[in-house]
Amino acid sequence: MDDHKKKYRLFGLISPVDVLIVGCVAAFALWAALVFSAPRTVSAKEGGVLLRFTVEVKEKPEGFFEGIGTGATLYDTLKGYAIGEIVEVYASPYLEDAPDEAGNRWRRTAVDGLEFTYIVAEAYAQVTDAAISVGQYEIAVNKEVFVNSKDFAGNGYITEIKNANGEAFK
Secondary structure (H helix, E strand, O other): OOOHHHHHHHHOEEEEEHHHHHHHHHHHHHHHHHHOOOEEEOOOOOOOEEEEEEEEEEEEOOOOHHHOOOOEEEOOOOOOEEEEEEEEEEEEEEEEEEOOOOOOOOEEEEEEEEEEEEEHHHHEEEEOOEEEEEEEEEOOOEEEEEEEOOOOEEEEEEEEEEEEOOOEOO
């Protein structure tokens, strides 16, 4: 390399433009990693409507619901959004359709050792004609959700959404 080109390089080796480009790319990569990897709390208390929604998680062992604490944050497992605070947890027997050959029909019967676990969460949401959103997370009755908290992880469906007065949303 001739002396003229070395004069415009750091330590005679590195171009300052290259250092600037590498620095900008590194800063952008750090920013993107921080923004997209951190769990997001998406409920906005201002301007929102306080709602309670129930998530039904099926085929859990008996007593599973007892290990889920109230007051914990409920997260969407797929995107890491905080979608509400758990305010109630209860269970009912797990039911399944089974053939009744003697009666020649199907009957709904309880399955020993399994239960439906119901997790009731509370969050502030934006309610429009098009959707009910807890921040960027849309909730709807019969929507499949993958949820977790510090105590459990599971998937199920939102079975009901109610406002603070107990009136159901459809």
